[in-house]
Amino acid sequence: MTIEGNVWKFGDDVDTDLILPARFLNLSDPAELAKGCFLNLRPDFIGRVQRGDVIAGGSNFGCGSSREHAPLAIREAGVGAIVAKSFARIFYRNAFNIGLPLLESEAAAEGLREGDRVSVDLATGVIENKTSGKCWRANPIPPFMRELIQAGGLVESIRMKTHGARG
């Protein structure tokens, strides 16, 4: 399972208020949530992000609130994966639960630059910078968590197992 897109570079401690300001929390439609994604931090993000793009974050990405609206907004905006030095705990669970893959790699998060073309292979953990030619290896995503991503999240994965089909 490979994701390829352009890099959006962020710093350390990107918190859930920066990912999605609270004024969007009276909504639960993912398409509406996406409109608020990074609005306070990078107002240009939503107009320019393309399906499959990759976020390169610093340490403690997604810290703060437990709002699942945050990873939902990122996923719905089109982001295919996030590579960061480290992730906040609740954000990590939430992202996989809603089908947004995360990879931890200090070197890759450091080495990726804004606008670079990158491909991310979830099964091997290989992160390849197609612009600079550099390559890094994060811990691969284990099969059961790739299943979550492939199914589109935890619920869909449970449903596929129990009902045999997506509903």
Add this chain to the structure above:
Amino acid sequence: MGMTITEKILADHAGVSAVRPGDLVQVRVDAAFSHDVTAPLALETFHRIGVPRVYDREKVILVADHFVPNKDIQTAQQVKKMREFAREQGLLHFYEGGETGICHVLLPEKGLVLPGQVIIGADSHTCTHGALGAFSTGVGSTDLAAVMATGEIWLKVPGTIRFEYTGTLPEWVQGKDLILHTLGRIGVEGALYRAMEFAGPVITALPMHQRFTMANMAVEGGAKNGIMEVDGVTRAWLDERTSGPYRVFRSDPDAGYESVVTIPVDGLTPQVACPSSPANVMPVSDVGPVPIDQVFIGSCTNGWLEDLRCAASLLEGRKAAPGLRLVVIPGSPRIYRKALEEGILATLLDAGAVIGPPCCGPCLGGHMGLLAEGERAVSTTNRNFIGRMGHPKSEVYLANPAVAAASAVLGRVAGPAELF
């Protein structure tokens, strides 16, 4: 090797004799709750899972506390979804209107969370309840929906960092200052994925509300949970509020801690977390005379009766500075009533305060008292991220209620000692 409280509770709820940090365990959940921000997503997800009933209608709890009384049509719709779900499932605990308060204040007061339990909440500050000697952690809406359906959750057993506070607390230094000082030392990911166990003679002497304040902000250090041992203070607090039976777990003397951090408190002064990180902490005297536009006293961190009492003791016979907005929000209806009966609210009103109904208020920038561009606030809350309380170009200074009250009087960031 022995186990920590966190490990013992998780082992017990997983039905195994022992666990070690890093073990993945499936545990029984004693209380699962959600509020008006996270419940709508969780309920939608619960329906998609396709289970007809929640696992236990006494243990699944819904509290409307973020945008109440409903601030607009969308939030009214959100609370309506909760109300309908509670009715259709026959939930015993759904709180709104005059019965509601901040979930992390209301649930302990009602005895719905107790020592020894595993508590899962769809809110990051669920770590608050660890002050009662419970394992309590925040999750997202999907995880919560799965708990509502199954009564269980998988968890990785966290390693524990033990924080031992020694010495005697100086005047005006409170639990809030201890946790801010600790966050300043370890940073916002200093306890990432870990349990923070708060202990030592200072904690033993700390009143219950200040213990809640400390456990509340464990997540600001990245922790999975904060926890404290049950003692006489815990028991007395619970005895006044609930008759529910509970179980007490203690850390073994030979428990395997990841590290032990000793924090001497003699000489500590009130602390302030400056914009825009809860770990950007310094003594209030080092902040400088930063002019402010608003003071907020309340939230799951400092919305307790004693917090209001502390602020009122300093505001008695004084006034909030001209042009400064002082917003006070009691954490629960019980606290509101007691503050009314004790005359605390009258004192605060005389000082120029606006008193809001029990709810999260402006803490997360959603409702009642947001900041405009360029404005600054001193707030007794837990987060001062960019744009947290309103406009992205507003700023928040986190402090204890005494600092908040003194700052309100002087119109700038100030310590209580400056009032005398």
